[in-house]
Amino acid sequence: MYKRQTVIRTALGLSLAAATSILCVPAQAQTNSDYGMQREKGWYVGAGLGANFQEDNHFALGASNTQYNWGPVGIASVGYAFGNSLRLEIEPGYRYNDVDKISGTGAGGGRSQIFSTMGNVLWDFNQLQLMGIPLVPHVGAGVGWAHIWDQEGPHGGLQVKGQSDAVAYQAIGGVEYGLTPQLKLGVDYRYFVSQDNDFRVNTVGGPKTRVGDFNDHAIIFTVRYSFGAPPAPMPASVAPATPAPAPAPAARNYTVYFDFDRSDITPDAKPIIQRAASDANSGNVTHIAVTGYTDRAGPDSYNQRLSVRRAAAVKAELIRDGVRADEITTTGMGEKDPAVPTPDGVREPRNRRVVIDLQGAGA
Numbered sequence: 001m002y003k004r005q006t007v008i009r010t011a012l013g014l015s016l017a018a019a020t021s022i023l024c025v026p027a028q029a030q031t032n033s034d035y036g037m038q039r040e041k042g043w044y045v046g047a048g049l050g051a052n053f054q055e056d057n058h059f060a061l062g063a064s065n066t067q068y069n070w071g072p073v074g075i076a077s078v079g080y081a082f083g084n085s086l087r088l089e090i091e092p093g094y095r096y097n098d099v100d101k102i103s104g105t106g107a108g109g110g111r112s113q114i115f116s117t118m119g120n121v122l123w124d125f126n127q128l129q130l131m132g133i134p135l136v137p138h139v140g141a142g143v144g145w146a147h148i149w150d151q152e153g154p155h156g157g158l159q160v161k162g163q164s165d166a167v168a169y170q171a172i173g174g175v176e177y178g179l180t181p182q183l184k185l186g187v188d189y190r191y192f193v194s195q196d197n198d199f200r201v202n203t204v205g206g207p208k209t210r211v212g213d214f215n216d217h218a219i220i221f222t223v224r225y226s227f228g229a230p231p232a233p234m235p236a237s238v239a240p241a242t243p244a245p246a247p248a249p250a251a252r253n254y255t256v257y258f259d260f261d262r263s264d265i266t267p268d269a270k271p272i273i274q275r276a277a278s279d280a281n282s283g284n285v286t287h288i289a290v291t292g293y294t295d296r297a298g299p300d301s302y303n304q305r306l307s308v309r310r311a312a313a314v315k316a317e318l319i320r321d322g323v324r325a326d327e328i329t330t331t332g333m334g335e336k337d338p339a340v341p342t343p344d345g346v347r348e349p350r351n352r353r354v355v356i357d358l359q360g361a362g363a
Helices: 001-031 269-282 300-320
Strands: 041-054 065-068 071-083 086-102 109-124 129-130 133-155 158-178 183-202 208-226 253-257 287-292 329-331 353-359
Touching: 041 086, 041 183, 071 109, 071 208, 071 300, 086 133, 109 158, 109 183, 109 208, 109 253, 133 183, 158 208, 253 269, 269 300, 287 300, 300 353
Parallel strands: 287 329
Antiparallel strands: 041 071, 041 208, 065 086, 071 086, 086 109, 109 133, 129 133, 133 158, 158 183, 183 208, 253 353, 287 353
C-alpha cells in the first residue's frame, strides 16, 4: 500500500509540474506584449465549493487500510494582492469523507472530517487565450493547521475514534476568468497533506495511540471579489502623454479619451467638449451624435455597458456647456470599430474614446 501511495504522489507531482510548465512558458513569453494580465492590487475575499478524493489511509498499529468515498470540500479566503502578481491569503476549509471499506474486513464504516486553516502564497501569471477565452493561470502553496475528526472500524477488531491536530501543507494550481475587473470565477486543483496524526483506539488492554496520514486531492470551483481600484494600464499600452490635439473651430468630429475602466470626464477632455459645444451653438448644427467605445480588455457585455456610460457622461457635459439635450443622441459601440485594431484582451488607450459628431448645415 505504501508503494501504491508513493506512486500516486509521484505521478500527481509530475503532472502538476508539467501543467505548471505549460502555463508558465507562454505567460513568460508574453511578458513584454499587450497580452499582460490586468494586475490586481488590494484586498479581496473569496469562496469555493467542490469535491475531494482522499487517498487510502494506513494505520501504523494495524495491518488494515481504509478506503474512502469522495466527499464535499468548501473553502473561504481573505487576501491581499500586491499589484505585481503576488497574492497572500488566509484560507479556512472543510473536507468530509465517508468510509467505503476497510481491507481485511470486506466491510467497515465511519467517516473523517478535516477542518483546516492555511496561509497561502499565490502567483498570478499573464493572461492566456484558451479557445478565445481570456484566462489567468496561477500556482501557489500553503502551510497551516489541520484538526481531524476520525471515526472508523473495525481494524482487526479495533475501533478508531478520536481527534487529532497536526501541521498541514498544500499545493495549488488553477485558472480564473474575469467576469468584471473586480469579480473573478475560477477552478482550482489542490493537493492537501496532513501527516502523523495520533488517534485513540479501543483495545482489550485499554486505549492506545495509533498514527495515520491524510492525503487529499480536490477540484474546487471558486469565486473571488477584489475591493481594490481597477488596475493601472500595462507599460506596453501607455496612455498618450499629451491630450489629443484640439480640432479646429467648426470641425465635424471631436474625440475625447478615457482612463482604463472609467467613464468620468478627464481634465484633458473637458476643453475639447467645451469647444465642441461652442462650435455646435454657433455653427447652425441640427444634431449631435455622441458615440462611445472601449478597448478589448474585459468581457464584451461589460464593455458594451461601459461604452454607453462614457457616451452618457459626454452628453451630460455638453448639456452643462449649453447644448440642448434634445439635440444630442448617444450610442454605445463597446469593442466594435476600434481606432487601433488589437487582439482580444489587449488594453489600448486610443480605443477608450467617445466621438462627438456635429451634423447640420453649419457643421
